Amino acid sequence: MSTEIQNVSRRGFLKGMFSAGAFVLAVRYLPDAAFAQDAARSLIDQAPLHPSVYVGLETDGTVYIIAHRSEMGTSSRTSVPLILADELDADWSRVKIVQAVGDPRYGSQDTDGSKSVREFFNPMREAGATTRLMLVRAAAQQWGVSPDECSTGLHQVVHASSGRKADYGQLVAAAAKLPVPAKSEVKFKKRDQWRYIGEGEDPYDLRDYCTGKAGFGIDAKSDGMLFAAIAHPLVLGGTIKSLDDKSALAVKGVQRTVTIETFKPPCHFQPLGGVAVLADTTWAAFQGRKQLKIDWDNGANAAYSSDVFKRQLQETARKPGKVWRNQGNVDKEFAAGNRVIEADYYIPHLAHASMEPPMALADVRGDHVEVWTCTQNPQAVQESVGTALGIPKENVVCHVTLLGGGFGRKSKPDYAVEAAVLSRKAGKPVKVVWSREDDVQFDYYHTVSATHMKAAVDANGRPTAWLQRSVFPPIGSTFQAGAELAGAGEMQQGWTDIPYDLPNLRVENGPAPAHVRIGWFRSVANIYHAFAVQTFTDELASNASADRIQYALDLIGPPRIIDLKAMGVDYPNYGASPAEYPVDTARLRHVIEQAAEKSGWGKEKSGNGVGYGFAAHRSFLTYVACVVKVEVNADGDIAIPRVDYVVDAGTVVNPDRTRSQFEGAAVYGTSIARYGEITAKNGAIEQSNFNDYQVTRLPEAPRQTNVYIVENEAPPAGVGEPGVPPYVPAMCNAIFAATRKRVRELPLAKLDFSKASQS
Amino acid sequence: MIQFKLNGQEQTFDGDPSMPLLWYVRDIAGLSGTKFGCGMGLCGACTVHRNGKAVRSCSTPMSGVAGQEIVTIEAIAGPHGLHPVQIAWIENSVPQCGYCQSGQIMQAVALLAGTPKPSDSEIENAMAGNICRCGTYQRIRAAIKQAAGVKA
Numbered sequence: 001m002s003t004e005i006q007n008v009s010r011r012g013f014l015k016g017m018f019s020a021g022a023f024v025l026a027v028r029y030l031p032d033a034a035f036a037q038d039a040a041r042s043l044i045d046q047a048p049l050h051p052s053v054y055v056g057l058e059t060d061g062t063v064y065i066i067a068h069r070s071e072m073g074t075s076s077r078t079s080v081p082l083i084l085a086d087e088l089d090a091d092w093s094r095v096k097i098v099q100a101v102g103d104p105r106y107g108s109q110d111t112d113g114s115k116s117v118r119e120f121f122n123p124m125r126e127a128g129a130t131t132r133l134m135l136v137r138a139a140a141q142q143w144g145v146s147p148d149e150c151s152t153g154l155h156q157v158v159h160a161s162s163g164r165k166a167d168y169g170q171l172v173a174a175a176a177k178l179p180v181p182a183k184s185e186v187k188f189k190k191r192d193q194w195r196y197i198g199e200g201e202d203p204y205d206l207r208d209y210c211t212g213k214a215g216f217g218i219d220a221k222s223d224g225m226l227f228a229a230i231a232h233p234l235v236l237g238g239t240i241k242s243l244d245d246k247s248a249l250a251v252k253g254v255q256r257t258v259t260i261e262t263f264k265p266p267c268h269f270q271p272l273g274g275v276a277v278l279a280d281t282t283w284a285a286f287q288g289r290k291q292l293k294i295d296w297d298n299g300a301n302a303a304y305s306s307d308v309f310k311r312q313l314q315e316t317a318r319k320p321g322k323v324w325r326n327q328g329n330v331d332k333e334f335a336a337g338n339r340v341i342e343a344d345y346y347i348p349h350l351a352h353a354s355m356e357p358p359m360a361l362a363d364v365r366g367d368h369v370e371v372w373t374c375t376q377n378p379q380a381v382q383e384s385v386g387t388a389l390g391i392p393k394e395n396v397v398c399h400v401t402l403l404g405g406g407f408g409r410k411s412k413p414d415y416a417v418e419a420a421v422l423s424r425k426a427g428k429p430v431k432v433v434w435s436r437e438d439d440v441q442f443d444y445y446h447t448v449s450a451t452h453m454k455a456a457v458d459a460n461g462r463p464t465a466w467l468q469r470s471v472f473p474p475i476g477s478t479f480q481a482g483a484e485l486a487g488a489g490e491m492q493q494g495w496t497d498i499p500y501d502l503p504n505l506r507v508e509n510g511p512a513p514a515h516v517r518i519g520w521f522r523s524v525a526n527i528y529h530a531f532a533v534q535t536f537t538d539e540l541a542s543n544a545s546a547d548r549i550q551y552a553l554d555l556i557g558p559p560r561i562i563d564l565k566a567m568g569v570d571y572p573n574y575g576a577s578p579a580e581y582p583v584d585t586a587r588l589r590h591v592i593e594q595a596a597e598k599s600g601w602g603k604e605k606s607g608n609g610v611g612y613g614f615a616a617h618r619s620f621l622t623y624v625a626c627v628v629k630v631e632v633n634a635d636g637d638i639a640i641p642r643v644d645y646v647v648d649a650g651t652v653v654n655p656d657r658t659r660s661q662f663e664g665a666a667v668y669g670t671s672i673a674r675y676g677e678i679t680a681k682n683g684a685i686e687q688s689n690f691n692d693y694q695v696t697r698l699p700e701a702p703r704q705t706n707v708y709i710v711e712n713e714a715p716p717a718g719v720g721e722p723g724v725p726p727y728v729p730a731m732c733n734a735i736f737a738a739t740r741k742r743v744r745e746l747p748l749a750k751l752d753f754s755k756a757s758q759s
Numbered sequence: 760m761i762q763f764k765l766n767g768q769e770q771t772f773d774g775d776p777s778m779p780l781l782w783y784v785r786d787i788a789g790l791s792g793t794k795f796g797c798g799m800g801l802c803g804a805c806t807v808h809r810n811g812k813a814v815r816s817c818s819t820p821m822s823g824v825a826g827q828e829i830v831t832i833e834a835i836a837g838p839h840g841l842h843p844v845q846i847a848w849i850e851n852s853v854p855q856c857g858y859c860q861s862g863q864i865m866q867a868v869a870l871l872a873g874t875p876k877p878s879d880s881e882i883e884n885a886m887a888g889n890i891c892r893c894g895t896y897q898r899i900r901a902a903i904k905q906a907a908g909v910k911a
Binding site for chain 2: 071203209214433664665666695698703
């Protein structure tokens with residue numbers, strides 16, 4: 001059928017591909033459509049004018065822009081192409097977005113770390129400006145004038161002095177004959193000429209989301225495909241001792257079972273192992289799986305129980321660990337006679353629980369594979385599937401569907417590897433469907449953490465020495481078996497970069513082994529680090545009888561750049577240059593001062609069940625201050641009538657989508673605070689679905705979240721994650737303000753606030 | 760043999776009567792707008808209408824739809840355009856990832872059909888069964904009020 005595509009006239013091909021509402025999944029109408037038939041790529045490469053891998057123009061003026069990052073709800077699929085469209089002066093209504101397959105030529109497609117806009121702001125501008133310059137030159141040539149006399153308006157080149165205008169479509173053929181200008185010739189628009197950046201646009205798929213037409217991983221289809229449900233080992237690393245699949249095979253619609261080998265450590269993105277039931281419908285696969293009789297050898301992790309492990313973590317957190325940052329001499333100061341205040345904090349494992357569980361369809365033909373999946377990282381799909389099947393990664397075509405949420409879970413493509421392994425064994429396309437139970441019980445969990453905080457305070461309650469130590473099974477354990485110490489990627493997240501002006505400061509990390517898969521989770525290590533720092537700050541302010549915000553500003557100290565490198569700290573700064581993205585306390589102070597003003601801080605007194613809490617935190621290069629108001633009634637029920645965020649993310653492309661990310665972060669944070677807890681017993685996860693792993697529902701979500709975006713010409717930073725870290729401590733500090741009951745361990749559901757509101 | 764109507768079309772089904780309606784809608788009828796989220800009626804992603812009332816298709820067995828009229832997200836728009844709830848959803852830019860929104864919209868449409876001017880607590884009660892992990896609740900509330908023409 002691949003030849004059939006080539007025989008179709010290109011016009012017809014395009015029409016088939018991109019009719020209204022069609023998403024890239026439209027390729028599935030040609031099931032064996034040509035391995036390596038990368039529709040998106042051929043569309044751009046065959047467009048008459050295509051000066052960059054990201055953009056192609058048709059002679060009717062239609063602009064195709066590649067979305068090479070995954071769409072999981074942040075609107076990166078809209079906002080990144082919008083940057084290109086702005087620099088091109090393109091009419092957004094004449095832009096069609098084309099989702100890229102995994103391909104290194106687009107640069108990183110790993111949609112995580114809140115960096116889609118940050119990392120591709122300039123590449124997108126370059127592609128847009130290059131194209132614009134070629135159109136201008138083509139027009140100038142036709143009109144016999146100098147390109148310098150021409151400018152662009154909306155989707156047209158204008159020669160102001162003669163009043164001549166030409167639509168981009170009219171110029172495409174001529175522009176296509178021109179050489180692509182060198183980078184040095186390309187000029188970007190000035191900020192005041194931007195038409196979309198800073199204004200934003202609705203999500204490209206908005207209408208499809210509201211009409212049921214949007215295509216997610218679960219919606220991928222292929223002729224003759226089988227549905228697979230997999231019984232995974234209950235304990236990480238477990239293997240099959242014996243299997244009886246007779247009853248499973250007797251279920252109507254079940255075709256066969258396939259055993260998947262348990263991975264060899266480290267787990268990386270390999271399948272967990274287990275037994276797959278392949279069937280004609282999802283339901284038959286689920287029913288068949290229930291009938292499997294498997295006797296497991298649970299292996300080395302069967303001793304993992306969260307209650308015991310919690311005590312071990314807390315003990316480790318009280319012992320000296322690896323020093324990551326050291327100023328002055330905290331030990332000497334702790335012994336000097338000032339009052340010493342200590343506190344320990346704990347946050348359990350969390351599961352991502354995106355609304356769409358992991359899903360993948362794979363079709364293996366010989367040494368070529370085509371995969372359709374909801375992934376944050378299609379290049380990792382290519383690599384992992386290639387490795388598992390022993391074929392070059394270039395032979396793996398990964399189509400990226402829309403993601404029904406990701407939050408970091410879908411950066412790990414183990415489920416796509418499962419689909420590929422099963423398709424090879426079955427000789428048919430196979431769609432792996434994870435149930436909610438699979439999702440909750442076999443996640444790459446947010447780690448479990450214990451943190452120990454210790455300060456010596458002077459007569460005014462200001463710290464003269466500060467020690468902080470975090471202990472958690474690190475993400476590194478997923479990639480290196482036995483890793484117990486954190487990496488710089490984790491320690492940078494709100495820990496080594498603590499922005500306080502303190503003469504004596506030590507930042508440490510202690511070892512902890514992993515017994516489940518550990519992975520990135522929206523805002524990652526910032527969650528427990530911000531919780532510890534921001535709650536402890538609140539505790540010290542309370543001890544000093546100081547206003548929380550004034551106290552925090554005093555600790556942060558004067559506006560300055562904190563040069564961590566100069567202090568000898570291994571600080572990756574989220575992969576960004578410290579010159580472009582310094583740790584700048586002036587910006588941190590500014591969001592805090594703004595948050596105090598916007599939230600009406602201090603106007604209503606906390607106490608008697610009403611409380612205001614505050615926290616501020618820099619993460620993913622963005623500065624965020626957050627004020628949360630809570631009401632705690634006599635039954636201990638907590639309501640959240642209002643949240644105020646002030647956000648300095650530098651240059652913001654899409655303000656409404658930025659606000660929506662922070663509105664969502666408050667809800668995500670509410671879930672962490674209220675309910676977030678995954679526990680293991682004898683190595684197996686005890687929670688399974690939304691009944692025992694609860695997440696926030698509408699009535700208990702923040703009622704009104706206000707998001708104020710600081711106008712700033714600094715380079716763009718992140719917006720998907722930075723709303724989560726300060727929210728959780730701000731909410732817990734609000735609960736303290738309302739009830740005088742301090743929250744040092746989550747989740748809140750385990751704590752009793754009844755009658756606390758009266759104290 | 761189970762007979763019922765799906766988006767106005769007569770259907771017959773002679774398979775497992777305990778199979779949830781969700782899998783008929785998705786895997787057999789090929790209507791993918793209705794989503795799978797939990798399989799236990801806990802999250803609302805699979806919400807459809809049975810005789811105009813919102814039900815969770817993941818926990819409604821096929822035996823329970825005999826003789827009934829089922830409507831999915833694909834069929835709530837009228838001949839002249841989108842349903843007012845869909846329009847309100849678009850105007851408030853409610854969706855983030857979008858996965859739960861079919862279910863949210865179906866729930867909201869059923870709410871307004873029975874309670875055209877819902878109070879805050881009626882909205883909360885009606886929508887409490889629909890989880891949105893992206894956290895679009897504030898805009899869901901605003902969109903329902905807009906569609907209902909009640910004050911925000």
